[in-house]
Amino acid sequence: MSPDGDTLGPMTAREYDVIVIGAGPVGENVADRTVQGGLSTVIVESELVGGECSYWACIPSKAMLRPGAALRAVRDVQGAASAVTGELDAAAVLARRDTFVHDWDDTSQVEWLQGAGIDLVRGHGRLTGEREVTVTGQDGAETVLRARHAVAVSTGSAALLPDIPGLREVQPWTSREATGMREVPASLAILGGGVVGSEMATLFTSLGIPVTVVARSGLLRGVEPFAGEAVAKALTDAGADVRTGVEIERAARDAGGDIVLTLSDGAEVRAAEVLVATGRVPRTADLGLDSVGLTPGAWLDVDDTLRVRGVDWLYAVGDVNHRALLTHQGKYQARAAGDVIAARARDGAVDDGPWGAHVATADHSAVPQVVFTDPEVAAVGHTEASAEKAGLQVRVLDYDLSWVAGASEVADHYRGQARAIVDEERRVLVGATFVGQDVGELLHAATIAIVGEVPIDRLWHAVPSYPTISEVWLRWLEAYGR
Template identity: 55%
Template sequence: MRGPMSDTHADRENGSYDVIVLGAGPVGQNVADRARAAGLGVAVVERELVGGECSYWACVPSKALLRPVIAVADARRVDGAREAVTGRLGTGGVFGRRNRYVTDWDDSGQAAFVTSLGADLFRGLGRLDGPRRVTVTGDDGTTHHLTARHAVALATGSRPVLPDIPGMAEARPWTNRQGTDSSTVPARLAVVGGGGVGVEMATLWQGLGSQVSLLARRPLLPRMEPFAGELVADGLAKAGADVRIGAEVAALHRPDPRGPVTLTLADGSRLEADEVMFATGRAPRTDDIGLETVGLTPGSWLDVDTTCLVAGVEGAWLYAVGDVNHRALLTHQGKYQGRTAGDAMAARAAGRPLDDAPWGDHATTADQHAVPQVFFTDPEAAAVGLSAEQAVRAGHRTKSVDVDFTAAQGANLYADGYRGKARMVVDLDREVLLGVTFVGPGVSELLHSATVAVAAEVPLKRLRHAIACFPTVSEIWLFLLAAYERG
C-alpha cells in the first residue's frame, strides 16, 4: 500500500485517490480539509449543493431569519428602546438577508473552497461499489469509477421523515426546507413537532407575522432539562402562538391545492391552517449509496467506533461522520467528528499509532460527554453535557444546582424583567460538571464557557477562580457556584 503522499496526476486520471468523501457539506469538507493537510489525495462527491443541508436549508438560513425576530424582541425588553420599535418586521429585508447568507442557493463559492484544498470535486450520486470503490453518476448520465487506497467517508447527512398519516400527500406539507427557503408568510401555520426544529420554526414564523399553532405530543425540547421546554413554550405563548402539548395529528385534508389544510387531531378536534410543517424526526441518507455492496443495510444509521470507523466492515477503511452515525445531529458536532476522522485516516495511512484513548487526538470523546446545543428561540435554550435525569441514569452520584437569572445584575441590565434559569449538574465524587443548561435571552454566548468546563472537567475549586466580568449575563456562573457551596 502506497503512503499518504502517493497522490499523482496519473492516479487521479485513473480515478485513484487516498480518500473519497461522499457528501460536501460542512462535515465532509472538514474530512477533506484534514486529509489534504496530511498530504492525502482526496475526491469529494456531492449530489446536491456543495455546502449541504446546513448551508442552504438548516443552520445558516434559519439563523439568518431568526436573528431579526430576536433582535426586535430584545429591543422590546429594554425601556427606551421599545418605544423606538414600531410596525412589523420588514419581511422583504428578512428574506433578502437570508438570501445573502445562502448566496441565493449558488454553491460556486463553496465548490471553489473544496477545490482550493486540492481536492477533486465530483457532482452526482456517489454509491459504494464494493470495498474502497465508489461509482459517481452525474445528472447527465456520465459515470466516474473511483477507488480509495485508504478510506471512504460517508458524510451524506439526514433527511426529514414524514409520519404515516392519512392525507399526507394531499396536504403537501412543509419540512425544514420549505420552512427556511419560503419567501411567503402564511397567515396561519401549523408546526407539528416540539424538538429543536419545531420550536425554532414556530418562533421564526410567529415573529414574521403568521398565526402559529405548535402541536407536540410531548413537552417541548424533551432532551433538555424540563424547565427549558417550559420557558420556551411560555415565550411562544406570550408572542401569540397557540402551543398545544399532548396534541397528535391523526389525519390531514386539503382538497384544493391552493386552499387551506385541515388537521384532524387524535382527540377529534380540528385545526385549519394555510400551511402545515412537520418537524417530527430525521432519517439517514444512506438508502441509495450502495451499503448493500459492503454488507450493510441500506437506509440504516451506521454504528461507528471512537474514530468513526463503521462497525462490521473489514479492513478499517469505511468511516461514517455526522448525522449518518446518529450520535448527535448537529453540524458543529459533525464537523468535530470530521476533523477527528480525517486525522485518524492520515495516521492509519502513514502507519502511525492511533491516539484513540478518551480525549485523544483520534477519539470523538465529546460525542458522549460534552455535546453543546443551542436553540435560537425566545428565550434561547442552550445546554451541554448531561441533564440531571441523564446523569442519574448513567450511574453518577449528582447534585443539581438551579439559579434564576434575576440573581445576576448583568442579566437585569441586559433586559428589563429578564426571565431565565440556569442549572449545573455536579458529579459529587469528582466535583466536576457533568452538564450545564441556560435558558434566557442571549444565553447562547454563555455556552462555550460551559462546554470548556464540562469537556476539560475543570474542578469546581478551580472554576470559582474564573471571574465573570461585572455587569454581564455571565455573572450567573458566580451564583451557580455560590449556591453549590452553600449546599
C-alpha cells in the same frame, strides 16, 4: 477539475487515497484534514457544495430568526423601545436570508475546495465494491472512483415524514421548504416540538403569522423540562397555539386549499401549510450499502474513530452515524476522522484513548447545543435525568438569571433560569442548561469546564466579570459551598 467545478472531465475511472461522499461542512472538513495529511482526496456531491447547513438549515434559519430576536431585545430596553415602530418586514427578512445562502449558489464553496486542493465530482455517489464509489451525473454518465485507503460517508440526514393518513398527499413542508420559502404563508401548523419545530414556531410567530404547534410530548423534550416550558409560554404569550398531549391522526386539504389536521382529541387545526418536524432519517437508502454487507437506509454504527464497525476502510461522519445530529459535532468528528485516516494511511500511531486526537469522545458526555428560540436555550452535557440514568450521584444547582446584576443591563424584564449538574463523587460539572436572552454566549465556558473536568474548587478562581450574566457562575458556586 473543470473550471466550473462540475466534473473531473471525461473519464471512466480515477484513483485517490480518500473518497468523501457528501460535500456539506462535515465532508468538507474530512477532506480538508486528509489533504493536510498528505492524502489525495476527492469529494462527491449531488446537490450544493456546502450542504444542508449552508443552504437549508443552520445558516438560513438563524439568519431569519435574528431580526425577531433583535426586535424583542430593543422593545425590552427603556429608551430604545420608543425608537422602534411597526413590525418585522417579512420581505426584508427573506432578502437577508438570501444573502446568507448566496441565492443558493455554491460558487464560493467550490472555489474553497479548489484552493484547498480537494477535487470535486458532481453527481450521486454509491458504493459499488470495496473502496469503490460509482458516481452518476445528471446526464447519466458514470464515473468510477477507487480509494487506496478510505471512503468516508458524510451524506447527512433528511426530515422524517411520519406515517399519518393523508399527510404525504397534502405535500407538507419540511425544514427545507420552511427555510427556503419565497413567500410567507397565511398560517402555519407545525407537527413536532423539537429544535426545528420550536425554532420555526418562534420565527413564524415573530413574522405575525398564526401558528399552531402540535407536540405530543411537549417542546424540547431532550433538555431540562423548564426550558421547553419557558419556550411554550413565550410562544403562547406571542399568540401561538401550542397543543401538547395530542397527535395528528389524519390530514387532508379542503376545497379552499387549506390543510385540515384532525387531532386525537377530535379537534381540528386548519392552516395554509403544515411543517413536519418530527425527527430525521439517515441519507443512506440509495448509497449502495448492500454492496459492502450493510443495510440500506440504516444509521451507520461506528467506533470512536468514526470507522464503520466491520468495514475497516469505511468511515461514517456526521448525522449518518446518529451520534450527535449537530453541525458543530459533525465537524468535530470530521477533524478526528480525517486525521485518523491520514495516520492509518501512513501506518502511524493512532491516538484513540479517551480524549485522544483521533476519537470523538465529546459525543458521549459534552455535546453543546443552542436553540435559537424565545427565550434562547443553551445546554451541554447531562440533564438531571440523564445524569441519574447514568448512575451518577449528582447535585443540582438552580438559579434565576433575573437575579444576576448583568441581566438587568441586558433587558428591563429579563426572564431566565440556569441549572448546573455537579458530579458529587468527582466534584466536577457534568451538565449545564441556560434559558434566557443571549445565553448562547454563556455555553462555551460550561463546555470547557465539563471537557476539562475543572474541579469545583478551581472554578472559584475563575472570576466572572461584573456586571454580566456570567456572574451566574459565582452564584452557582455560592450555592454549592466550599
